[in-house]
Amino acid sequence: MDFSLKDDVIALDKRIRAFLKEEVEPLEAPLFEHGFEALAPQLAVARQRCKDAGLWAPALGKELGGMGLPLMDFAHVSETLGRTPLGHYVFNVQAPDIGNMECLHQHGTPAHQETYLKPLAAGETRSCFSMTEPMHAGSNPTIMSTVARRDGDDYVIDGRKWFTTGADGAAFAIVMAVTDQDAPRHRRATMIIVPTDTPGFVNARNIPVMGEPSGGWASHSEIVYEACRVPVSNRLGNEGDGFVIAQQRLGPGRIHHCMRWIGICERSFELMCERAATRMLAPGKPLASKQLVQAWIAESRAEIDAARLMVLRAAWRIDTVGAKAARVDISVIKFFVAGVLERVLDRAIQTHGAFGMVDELPLAYWYRHERGSRIYDGPDEVHKGVVARQVLKGYGGPESGGSR
Amino acid sequence: MDFSLKDDVIALDKRIRAFLKEEVEPLEAPLFEHGFEALAPQLAVARQRCKDAGLWAPALGKELGGMGLPLMDFAHVSETLGRTPLGHYVFNVQAPDIGNMECLHQHGTPAHQETYLKPLAAGETRSCFSMTEPMHAGSNPTIMSTVARRDGDDYVIDGRKWFTTGADGAAFAIVMAVTDQDAPRHRRATMIIVPTDTPGFVNARNIPVMGEPSGGWASHSEIVYEACRVPVSNRLGNEGDGFVIAQQRLGPGRIHHCMRWIGICERSFELMCERAATRMLAPGKPLASKQLVQAWIAESRAEIDAARLMVLRAAWRIDTVGAKAARVDISVIKFFVAGVLERVLDRAIQTHGAFGMVDELPLAYWYRHERGSRIYDGPDEVHKGVVARQVLKGYGGPESGGSR
Amino acid sequence: MDFSLKDDVIALDKRIRAFLKEEVEPLEAPLFEHGFEALAPQLAVARQRCKDAGLWAPALGKELGGMGLPLMDFAHVSETLGRTPLGHYVFNVQAPDIGNMECLHQHGTPAHQETYLKPLAAGETRSCFSMTEPMHAGSNPTIMSTVARRDGDDYVIDGRKWFTTGADGAAFAIVMAVTDQDAPRHRRATMIIVPTDTPGFVNARNIPVMGEPSGGWASHSEIVYEACRVPVSNRLGNEGDGFVIAQQRLGPGRIHHCMRWIGICERSFELMCERAATRMLAPGKPLASKQLVQAWIAESRAEIDAARLMVLRAAWRIDTVGAKAARVDISVIKFFVAGVLERVLDRAIQTHGAFGMVDELPLAYWYRHERGSRIYDGPDEVHKGVVARQVLKGYGGPESGGSR
């Protein structure tokens, strides 16, 4: 075992931190005051500077204009970008676009890549991923009602999706729809590219979430597919591949997300320490002299470090044994890191008192936006079940048919 | 001991619930969508209907147009009103106005009562309470920088306050200012009525909190007092009474708040149960069949009931032995009930999944607005210290000078 | 609502505290050093003095030599007795005997009362209750393998029980056995009195628990019934009444237990405060000056008070609406109070440091013996399920067939 970081990762991290400090953190205040959409011009400038600095799209291959970092290296970058709510967006590695890019890269035809992937990788368009449905638990992607019926050389899609992040303003959606209701559970659905200007693709509403009207990239839409017709050539992979492709995007996506959360934790931790060290309760007696605050700091330090090691080990396992064999690791980090995020953020806010709820620091922003971390991509409870069932296969209970 | 409820309390509660269902809950959706200020006309109508129904200002004496309920009875009413974010406002028992009314009633001169209390009690004006300062921990009201200098028959006030709730649009503030820096710690400050149109009373800004720009009653302002001159006759009580009056308003105020939180808990609990019972994971298998959801329901049921008993006992003790002797009880319920509120709300959101964060139910609203429950009126940590120090007086440590 | 205590309860409590201090607490040290059985002579003396003081068997009727306290009053007494591990035993209100006495009193024939109840009430014998079986979850008393076959005027009992507390040295057992496997689930079992000298009643072993060999009253036995023959007249109630009688003993028994736990909490709390107040970290700086210790004290104060109110309200509901209607309350206090007990005890030990684990204080004794509080009489998890299912009946899910 070797816990050391590579020199080039350290050097890159330093450059990215400097860039964030210079170009991105100054945009936080206007973000908190005016929202994401109002920030569009400044974000365009920041993105251009990111390209100019040679830091664009670190997770993407060089042929797509990215830096071509392997997963273990990008993990560290994702943490650093997570320190500001705009980091991933400015670097063009934001969900759901990065996941869509990976899908298109691995499963798209040359035509898909030319039409959809290239402009996305260049940051000229945005996209969305349309899977969760209002009437079904998002945690189980094998049960859905949206149907894509084959009609000659077209698919005709009907159904309703929601929490489709970033649909507002997206150039296209990758939609998951049932193409064969009678197939085995994991072969029923197919992924299909649907340009958002296709007739029958209806953004019914941007769902207001946690007090924000939602718009642009920061939107969560309810989408209705009404006899929405696209050519069969818009299909990703073969019919019935939907679930398999969804699983594939999950592993690296989980690493990105979890490291982003750790970035949030680190920034919150620093704010907490700074507040504790500088807020005076009485002359010469900072808040940091209180034992409860010290306990929060120590526990946060421990938990953040543990979370990072767990995510990096999961990334290492994806790299060495593959996402399928690393399934338990990928589920474990979901609930483990989300739990750490919740606690660290909460302690940071409590340390700030009323100031922790004011829209000047990113704490209140994250408090609202990251409540979802324990819910999306399957609630923690579901992932715990996944882990337990995998673990229990090694034990001789009747459920597992084991013989031990 | 007797845990039964009085018949008239039960009857009144039934009437209030019916009124809320009819007149107030329909205003929640527009509140979540457009904010408090946009709702002004509808709220005015609802308040008039509340008066018409004879339910106006239940905590106020009949001579002020209220129902004259004793604390123990109003406690139950406050819980019921807490079931909707607009309940207390419509019934004119909302903080900080209700606290100001009690102050003016107990300590105001006849002129104060005529000029300030009457229109407030009638719901024709609003008011604010200006105590917390940016540079001092809000938990210790004996340390503050705002000064009221005596100049002939006037006080001239200089200083800076923040988190002055409802200042935007208020007719007057009750401000806490140091009148004698050399007096013993608890005799330094005085409460003074300052009409908000007094020159030198400057609302520097409405502080945006948890993603809301803040405005009207739902505002939290930073107020600057710049040589703000008011007649000495605007003083409440004697010079140096500020801390004592602040303490007095605390006891009943705590009961109101904590019961309001319990109302939030009960509504959240019902939403959680309803969701659990009706959300299907598979045909015939509701979310309520999951053991973790059952555990959340059972733990919430236990904790809410325990919290209510604790608050009612504190109210009973205020009634029977007085607020001073009930000091420990009043501090205990602060952190105990705030903790229950946090957990119940969190479980209710988690049970709803992504829908728990959508601005259709009050859950996401409370999640944002009630994060402050563990902070304002003194953070939980401070109250725990208060309780421990009181308890430890009974033990023979050197700290207490005891002899046991 | 009225939270005041009756004067006679207060006076009685004072007498009992004095008696415990004088006669029972001095026996704790020898108990921790030599175990329960070695203490028999001293305990006999203490019991006699208890009788002499007119404090004997406070939960039993006067016709049985007891004090005849109603449940609400005995609840307070049970808390006070719980302050020492020997309290209930000395006063002859210890489990399982007190439960057996109540059973015999309500369901025993005059002959049963003469033969079994009288000497038990007088403290001349001990008894046990033989229900839990090794192969079945103790939480579900409708599933058991022990069978009582009718043979003429006898029952012939075969089966295996364990965790039969106090079997070692008991005069008789009340055993729960299936008399009609084909009856509806709650009518299958019957309670039968089995003198322990009956052939075929075999105490297979005293199960060592938590490092103690177990013996006498403090034993937990595995009992084998091998063609154990007793007359039909030894039956309590009618055939099939077993479950109903078991449920009846549960309600008051739960109150006794929970109040005993609260007594443990109060004593532990006092030890914690005393240690905190007197243990010096440095001259003039007691352990109580540490904020974490203060938080433990405050949280414990809050939780113990909440637990007590919950149990008293459950007792009040048993008294006013009956044990069946109070079913949720009776399940709620099981897990709620057991949780408080666990936390308070843990904090008290942590406050004492290594001394908290030494067998001089009762803390280490309770730590070992009361780990079972979250397990016996049904693990907490089962009770949470009971509560949730009852609560959910009020909500219109398909499970409940409701219509709301």
Place this chain on the structure above:
Amino acid sequence: MDFSLKDDVIALDKRIRAFLKEEVEPLEAPLFEHGFEALAPQLAVARQRCKDAGLWAPALGKELGGMGLPLMDFAHVSETLGRTPLGHYVFNVQAPDIGNMECLHQHGTPAHQETYLKPLAAGETRSCFSMTEPMHAGSNPTIMSTVARRDGDDYVIDGRKWFTTGADGAAFAIVMAVTDQDAPRHRRATMIIVPTDTPGFVNARNIPVMGEPSGGWASHSEIVYEACRVPVSNRLGNEGDGFVIAQQRLGPGRIHHCMRWIGICERSFELMCERAATRMLAPGKPLASKQLVQAWIAESRAEIDAARLMVLRAAWRIDTVGAKAARVDISVIKFFVAGVLERVLDRAIQTHGAFGMVDELPLAYWYRHERGSRIYDGPDEVHKGVVARQVLKGYGGPESGGSR
């Protein structure tokens, strides 16, 4: 970063597991039934077989008859040995002897090594480490009352120590005593070897802990030093080195301990999974089908893995930057791993129900004995303070004199 294990570590681990299964686990039942001392003959046999198998003293250098494993490798071995309460003892790497061996190896003179270290390394003697005092918090080794007065070529030691583990039957103690009260805080104390047959070395009593009378290696003694005279040549290092040497033994000792706890966690985890998989609630429905049990399994899996990574990283840091620079890591793992141990053990017991408290499995044994893990070597609360103060040095509060 590289999370892979070396092949030879994997191979060694396999051999050790086989040895434990064969030679050590069969001794658990008699340990739980009869205690440590009764087991002496069997343990002697097991130790001889350990030597024969070439597995003796893996943490010791080959020149001492050990295997000479570096810290990172022994860490894994310590985890595996921790799976049984007798593992470390049989392999002669048990506390406090292993720490004493390391001290003697690094700081002992050739004569010390001949007289004390050799027989200890060979398992022919036992030893103890006499530092904690009844009147001072064990967490601060700079405050103590035991004094070693220089008298010619002798030290004369007076004072009282307690919780001196393994003193009963030890050949010698290493005692920490103040040699210069006026020196700077960290230079006051000195370590001195005291053979236990020295006049004035009085084992006042074996302190009974958690229901066990305590004896032999499993004893915790109160030692009185009464004018106890030893030659100055018994000193370890120079006068005043006591604290420094104590700190040195701490780092590797912490790794050993924490990995041992992880071994306990893993065995408990396996017992929990096995119970969950095989205990039937109803035909075909194992306990493992309950969602709460699944959550316990998943959370335990996550926490144990996180704990192990944290300890291994701390070991790696001790190896690469030294124990002093790794100070925060060494404090972090103390409370982090102790917390995991507590929760995993508790869940394993709860999963077993009443059977979890029976002295057949090691769970109840560990529950009692490992309660100390959050207390000894400094309570968790102290370590949290250490971590926080180190972290806060990087922040510009007045406390740290920083300038940021």
